[in-house]
Amino acid sequence: MTPEIATPAPVDTLVDDVEQALGHRDLAAVSGLLADAPARHVVQLLDRLPPRQCAIAYRLLPKQRALEVFEELAPELQGDLVHGLQDAEIAALFAELDPDDRVWLLDELPASVAPRLLRGLPVHERDLTAAVLGYPRDAIGRRMSPEYVTTHPEFTAAQSIERVRSRIDDAETVYTLPVTDGSRRVVGVVSLRDLLRAAPDALVAEIMEDAHTVDADADTEPAVREVTELGVLAVPVVDSERRLVGILTIDDAVRILTREEREDSARQGGVEPLSRPYLSTPIRRLVRSRVVWLLVLALGATLTVQVLEGFESTLEKVTMLALFVPLLIGTGGNTGNQAATTVTRALAVGEVRARDVWRVLARELQVGLSLGLLLGLLGGAVATLVYDWHIGLIIALTLVALCTFAASVGGVKPLAARAIRVDPAVFSNPFISTFVDATGLIIYFLIARTVLGI
Template sequence: MEEIVLPRDRQERRDWLQDAGVHAVAAALNRAGAKDCARAFRELPAGKALPVFSRLEPPAQKAIVEDHEGEERKALIEGMAPDNRARLIAYLPEDRAQSLLESLGEEARALTRQLLAYPEQSAGRIMTPEFVRLRPDMSVADALEEVRAKAERAETIHFMPVVDEDMTLVGTVGLGQLVLAEGGQSVGDVATRDVPSVETKTDQEAVARLMKEADLMAVPVVGEDGRLVGIVTFDDAMEVLEFEQAEDIARAGATEPAAAPYLSVSLFGLVRSRITWLAVLMLAYALTVQVLDAFEAQLEETVALALFIPLLIGMGGNAGTQSVTTVVRALAVRDIGTADALAVAGKEVGAALVMGAALALAGYALLIAFFPPGIALTVALSGLAIIGFAALSGAVMPMVARVLSIDPAVFSSPVVNTVIDAVGLVIYFLIAKAVLGI
């Protein structure tokens, strides 16, 4: 995919903003700095401004909102879908968000506050309350008239909930079903029954996974009383999955996910996202130092042991990374659950022991030509034991995190590797003590 960059030359930029598609412009503004983003947005043709603004990420929207005042700003905010408007308001500082809310019209303010009342990263936060709702006793002809009357304000007309007078979900119907049905049929006869739904407090990732697995364009959202309050559409679900994937990748690299595109993150924002993890890992690596200090006498007696520390620790780290990456991903896509912990641990350790045995035999055959038999045997047995322990750690730690309601991605490669480093050294020196008698 070709990289989209905002032209620096003023006339060239204006020509490009005039001709480029809405998605291309939004992609360019998301990557631009705050000042460049606000300046370029001012140069957009009037008919393109709102569609572009609605597709921007909150940092770019914030830059534009701060560059507008009065009716201009109000028109931009009120023109957004309620769920996107709530996301922007939640991103802004509290005083700024409150001021912006108060400037909105009564309906837009009420819808936004309704969504903001739900917990962060819940179905209630990402749902839209603007949709076409149909009754089961309506004729198909009347339903089509209802669609025509309300389509402009609805998030989608390809998925419409069917509810009774108490707003209890009866089923769903798509526009295609209505078009193909006879005009005299009732909506209840055409509707799909027993459709999955979620509650407002359901985690947004669970909602997105459900939609992906069930191949749904949208999913109804009900309150605690079982009444329909909104729908989550496919585009919002994909954004959630993208965010969760970015979060897992960031934590796997011992950092926190950025809340904005890379170039929009300040230097201190980048530092904040990384320094905590570095400090924690620095303290954790102190365990490795303590282990080396405890076995200093053995190292002094057999200096050759020190030569193989990087090799063994590196092997253990790689084995741990393989296991933890596999297990975290399997948990994320629901291939496995915590009930499968023993099976997963057994499979990972089994695979690790097979690989470890093969590497240990190859290593022993190589080392015996250059080092005493005791050293070669110590290194070979240590490699086998460390790889097995590393695989066990990588399999079990994400499972434990899930049981404790912690994101399994927190137990990323650096965290697992730190544990493996410390324990791996203990294993190495204990085997050396047993084999070499030191």
């Protein structure tokens, strides 16, 4: 039977062809390739090209296609692309974006660029964008859209549908309409489906539902998780007096969650998140994303060296103890990392809160003790058979104590981070491993001294 030969994905072929054409400076060929490619493939292509080639390829797109593609790009890539375009091109693209998308882009650009771009906007668009920019970076108001369609409890279904028709080109979404009173306070929501299904003269008050709202000053991640858990298309964003200030759509919520989870995943691995795909990220950015963490962790690792130096006399008397150091610190680090990853995830999805620290500690103590007993029995038995019962007892007791301690530390650290308003991912797995390594060695050598009487 002839084996199947894997064919490259269309976007892979497009990337190869465009890179080859750019290498030969055949811009006509690049233009032809981009003209025939679906918009989603062009977005993926630009995402994978180096910044200079990305700007060249983008400029070869027809104007309308360029606008469509630009809106689909990640804010980080939009920011990189802006540096390769002329002021007139940037101004045109910026004006076509929705206000919330403009803020995403502005957050990726140098502060000196923002005023110039804002000045080029029409007054109405500038005011909408400024309203979103007025919220802190970590507030959900910074990610809401100020373009929405509302209705009133005393309006009929027919009147509400007419309002949708008049604003359909400007609104972020028309599938969920906030219902507000005369003071702009949210009193409910109504879906376009229900409006179309109702009798034309039916009042909105008769068909609207209770509104789930989010506070504009609320932290972004908990707010967007609430939206996704509700399973709604959009939720109204309100101020402290429940007045409507914007709307958060499900696609924006998913976009924010994807970004947050990418950052958490990177920081748990001891690196800063990359703003672009790996192959199109400049080497200097890769270095910058890792070097600071490596320096911090290297300084932390000096604790382990200090501990070993402090117990040098013990190692000289019983050199066999050094054989088990990698096993014990590896087990302790892995146990702490497992606990930290589990609790960080639970914290992110709202299953636990910072005030649950004692409950989490109690659970992780039990989990760590159980793991320690299982590993201790196995490790102690093997060490006894290979060496003697003294070494077996030391290994068994150390694994019990170390697993219990590491699980407790790993479980509590993310909650401590949230309590002091630090990203729990900052207390990443490498940090926990470094801390547990040093303390684990102290536990190990203290138990060894006690058992051996040295």
